[in-house]
Amino acid sequence: MRAPLGNFDNARPAPESLELLPQPVADAVRGWQGDIPAGQLVFVDTDPAIADTAAFVEHYGPELADSSANCVVVAGKRGGESTLAACLVLSRTRVDVNGAVRRQLGARKASFAPMDTAVGETGMEYGGITPIGLPGTWPLLVDSAVIDTEWVLIGSGRRRGKLIVPGKVFAGLPGAVVLEGLGI
Structure with missing residues (x-):
């Protein structure tokens, strides 16, 4: 299989790569019910040593600069209560935590969640968190x-x-809640 973008040596449908995915992501792919068939989700093997965006794009293809997205975990706080959420923005932008996120969560204060919280609550590795397989209540x-x-x-x-x-x-x-201007 050829990946729809980038220069990857190893690409295959995600349902054929479940053993390479952490449990929450594998479970989400296995139980996929989206409008797009799960077979259109493509897994590509990449070198974790060049995971930073600039090195990654240089190695795997310049078109990835405009097609990559980052998923970050945020915490909104109001009255002693904390709400975790995930945000997905194109990698050439940054999440508007103090504006769009705070307003959407109805929070008095919003910030990036601590790494321990993000990893512990998602069951994913820091630097690889994905929107597929997140806790369903988020x-x-x-x-x-x-x-x-x-x-x-x-x-x-x-x-x-x-x-x-x-x-x-x-x-x-x-x-999912689609927002204009979440990435600034």
Whole structure:
């Protein structure tokens, strides 16, 4: 199989790569019910030593600079209560935590969740967190630019490996809320 973007030596449908995915991601792929068939979710093997965006794009293909998205875990706080959520934005932008995220969560304060919390609550590796397989009770805030991107490269739940999926998939994930201006 050839990946829909990038120069990857090893690409295959995600349902054929379950053993390479952390449990929550594998479970989500196994039980996939999206409008796009699970076979269109592509797993590509990547070198974790060059996971940083600049080195990754240089090695795997310049078109990835415009097609990569980052998923980050945030915490919104109000009145002693904390709400965890995930945000998905194109990698050339950053999450508007103090504006769009805070307003959407109805929080008085919002910030990136501590690494221990993000890893512990998702069951994924730091630097590889993906929107596929997140806890079902979490809001998933998705920048509209991600939805409008034909193919999007995201984490696989581990630092080794990525997923390439059609951008419109993200609007149908559990808890998804599509927002204009989430990525600034």
